[in-house]
């Protein structure tokens with residue numbers, strides 16, 4: 001599904017280049033569940049943002065279904081982003097003035113779905129993450145774990161083929177974090193490709209493949225024994 005070849009990323013601070021990624025070669029197949037670990041500053045978020053086309057590499061090629069998308073224009077890239085990718089962040093990033101239901105309806109509105117369909121689909125997605133009983137709650141009226149479940153429902157609104165999550169459990173207690181990972185594992189079993197960044201080895205073990213980054217390079221890439229999902 002995805003192939004990165006020789007991806008490098010430098011950020012410029014005035015004249016000084018900060019090398020965030022340095023020669024990344026990576027293939028991700030449909031249906032994988034990849035965990036990315038590595039020390040702070042090793043380039044994990046940069047890699048995730050490039051995978052999700054939120055950021056452009058300085059060099060290298062990014063093939064999505066065999067098309068090199070580094071050659072495309074911004075408008076085409078945002079179409080790809082909306083059609084293929086769902087994002088989950090550590091800080092949930094919900095709209096504070098909108099209810100759980102309205103938050104999930106937002107991407108459906110951008111996708112031009114009629115109001116009634118938006119509502120039905122948003123309800124269905126919230127049920128999928130166990131939030132059908134909190135439709136009318138504002139983010140401040142939800143626990144951290146509940147907010148992240150709403151954020152996952154929102155990320156799923158446009159049926160992404162790839163779900164990207166940067167420290168999705170970073171602000172959560174262990175129990176809540178495990179619940180969130182159980183949901184991602186379920187989604188992966190139903191066919192969604194998942195890539196997560198985490199500091200926590202216990203969280204990375206929910207994946208089927210573990211990449212380790214150091215100084216902007218992939219230093220190991222191995223299949224792992226996925227931990228059993230709780231019933």
Ligand SMILES: Nc1ncnc2c1ncn2[C@@H]1O[C@H](COP(=O)(O)OP(=O)(O)OP(=O)(O)O)[C@@H](O)[C@H]1O
Pocket residue numbers: 011012013018019020038039040041042043044045046047
């Ligand atoms: N916008 C930016 N401008 C300049 N330098 C940046 C920018 N974003 C990241 N960097 C630098 O690039 C390197 C990689 O950053 P990145 O955020 O990818 O690390 P990370 O592995 O996600 O770290 P953490 O675990 O702390 O989140 C770091 O040295 C960082 O300081």
Ligand SMILES: [Mg+2]
Pocket residue numbers: 044045046166
């Ligand atoms: Mg990061």
